[in-house]
Amino acid sequence: MEFKIGLIRGDGIGPEIVGEAKKVLDTVCSKYGHAFTYTELLLGGASIDATGYPLTDETVEEAKTCDAVLMGSIGGDAKTSPWYQLPPSRRPEAGLLAIRKALNLFANLRPAYLYKELRDACPLKDEIIGEDGFNLIIVRELTGGLYFGARETKEVDGVMTAVDTLTYNENEIRRIAKRAFDIAMKRNRKVTSVDKANVLDSSRLWRKIAAEVAEEYPEVTLEHMLVDNCAMQLVRDPKQFDVVLTENMFGDILSDEASMVAGSIGMLSSASLNETKFGLYEPSHGSAPDIAGKNIANPIATILSAAMMLRYSLDMDREADAVEAAVQQVLSEGYRTADIWSEGMTKVSTSEMGSLIAERV
Ligand code: IPM
Ligand code: MG
Numbered sequence: 001m002e003f004k005i006g007l008i009r010g011d012g013i014g015p016e017i018v019g020e021a022k023k024v025l026d027t028v029c030s031k032y033g034h035a036f037t038y039t040e041l042l043l044g045g046a047s048i049d050a051t052g053y054p055l056t057d058e059t060v061e062e063a064k065t066c067d068a069v070l071m072g073s074i075g076g077d078a079k080t081s082p083w084y085q086l087p088p089s090r091r092p093e094a095g096l097l098a099i100r101k102a103l104n105l106f107a108n109l110r111p112a113y114l115y116k117e118l119r120d121a122c123p124l125k126d127e128i129i130g131e132d133g134f135n136l137i138i139v140r141e142l143t144g145g146l147y148f149g150a151r152e153t154k155e156v157d158g159v160m161t162a163v164d165t166l167t168y169n170e171n172e173i174r175r176i177a178k179r180a181f182d183i184a185m186k187r188n189r190k191v192t193s194v195d196k197a198n199v200l201d202s203s204r205l206w207r208k209i210a211a212e213v214a215e216e217y218p219e220v221t222l223e224h225m226l227v228d229n230c231a232m233q234l235v236r237d238p239k240q241f242d243v244v245l246t247e248n249m250f251g252d253i254l255s256d257e258a259s260m261v262a263g264s265i266g267m268l269s270s271a272s273l274n275e276t277k278f279g280l281y282e283p284s285h286g287s288a289p290d291i292a293g294k295n296i297a298n299p300i301a302t303i304l305s306a307a308m309m310l311r312y313s314l315d316m317d318r319e320a321d322a323v324e325a326a327v328q329q330v331l332s333e334g335y336r337t338a339d340i341w342s343e344g345m346t347k348v349s350t351s352e353m354g355s356l357i358a359e360r361v
Contacts, residue, residue, distance in 0.1 A: 001034050001035075001314070001316075002034070002035045002036075002037070003034070003035075003036050003037075003067040003068070003314055004036070004037050004038075004039065004065065004066045004067050005025075005036050005037070005038050005039070005066060005067065005068055005069070005070060005309075006038075006039050006040075006041045006062065006063050006066040006068070006069035006070070007022065007038050007039070007040050007041065007069075007070055007071075008040075008041045008042075008043045008044075008069060008070070008071035008072065008074075008282075009040070009046065009072050010043060010044055010045075010046060010071060010072035010073050010074040010287060011044050011045040011046055011072075011073065011074050011075055011076055011092060011287045011289070011292075012072075012073060012074075012075065012076065012286070012287025012288050012289040012292040013072065013073065013287055013288045013289075013291060013292050013297035013350075014071075014072025014073045014074065014287055015072060016072075016292070016293070016295065016297055016299070016350050016351075017072050017073070017283065017297055017298075017299040017301075017302040017350065018070065018071070018072040018302060019351075019354070020299035020302065020303060020350060020351065020353065020354025020357075021070060021299065021302040021303045021305070021306040021354070022038070022070075023354045023355065023358045024303050024306060024323060024326075024354065024357055024358045024361060025070075025306055026358070027358040027359075027361045028310065028316075028319050028322070028323065028361055031322075031361060032316075032318075032319055034316075034319075039062060039065075039066065041059045041062055041063055041069065042056070042059055043055055043059060043071070043074055043092075043095050043096065043099060044074025044075060044092035044093075044095050044096060044287075045074060045075065045076050045081070045083050045092045046074075047059065047095060048083055048086070048090070048091075048092065048095075052090075053090065053095070054074075054090060054091060054092050054093075054094050054095025054096075054098070055094075055095035055096075055098045055099050055102075059099070060099065060102045060103070063099070063103060063280075064103070066278075067277070067278065067313055067314060068278060068279050068280075068281065068309045068313035068314065069279075069280045069281065070281050070282075070302075070305065070306055070309055071280060071281065071282040072282070072283070072287070072302060073282065073283060073285060073286050073287040073288070074092045074093070074095065074096055074287055075092040075093055075096075075286055075287045075289075076092065076287065076289050077289045077290070081289070097147055097148070099280070100142050100143055100272060100280070101143050101148065103274060103278070103280065104143065104274040104275070105142055105143065105272035105273060105274050105279070105280055106141060106142055106143045106144070106172070106175060106176060106273075106274065107139065107141075107142065107175075107176055107179045107272070107273045107274070108138075108139070108140040108141070108142040108251065108270060108271070108272045108273075109137055109138070109139055109140075109183070109270060109271045109272075109273070109308070110137065110138040110140060110251070110255040110258070110259075110268060110269070110270045110284050111135075111136070111137040111138075111268075111269065112134075112135075112136055112137070112138065112238075112255070112258035112259060112261065112262040112268055113133065113134060113135035113136070113262060114129065114133035114134055114135075114261075114262050114263060115133075115263070115267075115328065115331055116133060117328075117331040117332050118262070118263035118264075118267070118331065118340055119133070120342040121263035121264055121339075121340045121342060122261065122262070122263050123260065123261070124235065124238075124261060128235075128236070128237065128238075130239055132239075133239075134238040134239045134241070134261075135242075136238060136241035136242060136243070136244060136258065137183060137187070137242075137243055137244070138244045138246065138251055138254060138255045138258060139176065139179060139180040139183060139243055139244065139245045139246070139251075140246060140247075140248060140250075140251025140252065140255060141168075141172065141173075141176040141246070141247045141248050141251065142248060142251075142272055143172075143248075144167065144168050144169075144172045144247070144248060145166055145167070145168060145202070145247045145248035145249055146164055146165070146166040146248060146249045147248050147249065147252075148248075149164055149165035149166055149167050150163075150164075150165045151163060151164045151165065166200070166202050166249075167202065168202045168205060168206060168247065170205060170209050173205065173206050173209040173210070174209050174212075174213060175275075176245065177193070177209060177210045177213040177245060178213055178216075179273075180193075180243050180245035181213060181214065181216070181217040181220050181243075183243055184217070184220045184242060184243040185217065185219065185220060187242050187243060188242040189219055189220045189221060189242070190220065190221045190223070190241075190242035190243065191210075191214070191220055191221070191222050191223070191242070191243045191244075191245050192223050192224075192225050192230070192240075192241055192242075192243070192244050192245065193206070193207065193210040193222060193223070193224050193225070193245045193246070194224075194225050194226070194227050194230045194244055194245065194246035194247075194250055194254065195207050195224065195225075195226065195227065195246070195247070195250075196226060196227050196228075196250075197224070197226070198226060202247070203247075206247060207224055210222065210224070210245065211224075227246070227250045227254070230244070230246075230250075230254060231253070231254065231257060234254065234257050234258055234261060235257070235261060238258070238261055244258075255268065255270075255284050256284070259284055259285070263340055264298060264339045264340045265284065265285040265301070265339075266283075266285060266297070266298030266300060266301055266337065266339045266340065267298070267300050267301055267304070267340070268283065268284040268285065268301050269281070269283060269284070269301050269302075269304035269305040269307070269308055270282055270283065270284045270305060270308070271305065271308040271309070271312055273312065277312070277313050277315075278313060279308075279309065279312055279313045281305040281306060281308055281309040281313075282302075282305055283301030283302045283305055284301065285301055295349045295350045295351055296337065296338050296349060296350060297337070297339075297350050298337040298338075298339050298340065298350070298353070299337075299350050299353055299354050299357075300327055300337070300353065300357075303323065303327060303354070303357055304323075304324065304327060306323065307320045307323040307324050307327075308320070310323065322361050323357070323361055325360075326357045326358075326360035326361045327357055329360045330353070330356045330357050330360060333356075334346050335348050335352075335353065335356055336348065337349070337350065337353050
């Protein structure tokens with residue numbers, strides 16, 4: 001089958017890890033007889049360098065012509081990069097938020113599971129991990145809440161004051177809640193809706209709508225959990241979770257925590273979806289400027305994001321299974337990038353890891 005894929009190589013380690021994911025997709029194409037055409041899209045720091053802006057209309061329009069977009073990571077070192085001398089709305093991260101909004105990518109799926117091969121990389125004790133490890137998915141609302149509310153910094157009565165606003169309407173909550181319940185129906189049929197309903201109005205509405213949506217899914221168990229408790233439960237007993245449904249900022253924070261529990265942030269893939277088949281696929285981690293260009297970053301999160309792209313946007317379950325199995329096989333053969341390396345394992349570079357996975361597809 002023929003598909004058009006947008007490639008956002010991005011900043012920092014982005015170009016390296018996207019290169020490895022493309023290597024894997026090239027193998028998928030030749031093995032399964034598909035033809036992907038690629039179009040390069042600018043976003044973040046790379047876009048600022050080329051155009052002065054972190055996102056241009058050209059990138060948005062071109063992305064809309066694609067079946068899916070695969071992205072590395074964007075951003076630089078806030079202390080040293082000239083990008084951070086620009087006003088906040090012109091910095092790399094603003095471009096990422098803007099493209100999510102422009103493409104209406106409201107549903108961010110971030111699966112976190114512990115490969116049995118990576119038990120040594122998991123900071124939790126054996127008795128907490130248990131026999132089978134854990135397997136959860138965070139469903140994060142991605143185009144609302146605090147990251148998209150009005151914000152301002154100004155002097156009030158001679159005192160510098162900053163305000164950010166957190167708004168959700170019931171429609172925004174309902175559509176992401178439905179997505180979480182649909183996913184739960186294909187998994188273990190449990191949704192944990194995470195909020196701060198003991199303090200925030202937006203969370204009280206969140207809880208009410210989540211409960212309403214649950215009535216349409218009698219086979220799924222809904223539990224509500226306060227976000228501070230959830231942060232604790234993720235390290236106390238991650239096995240209790242199946243689908244974690246939450247708003248934008250809580251999901252941002254909890255997904256970083258979940259990735260570390262799963263061994264390394266270098267393992268966590270993500271899909272950002274709208275109401276259609278289109279999606280933007282990116283690792284959950286950042287651009288790690290400190291290790292950029294050294295060929296040591298872990299490309300697995302990006303490769304697993306490419307597998308999610310095959311599954312969700314291109315309807316290629318068989319091919320996605322093959323990529324995920326190849327990752328599993330490389331890990332069970334003992335190959336590790338530096339972030340997940342432990343005694344007795346074979347340490348490999350970014351490009352070696354990509355090739356090893358591609359060869360096993
Ligand atoms: C993420 C990142 C972004 C976010 C930043 C870079 C704006 O942390 O994808 O989790 O907060 O969504
Ligand atoms: Mg984040």
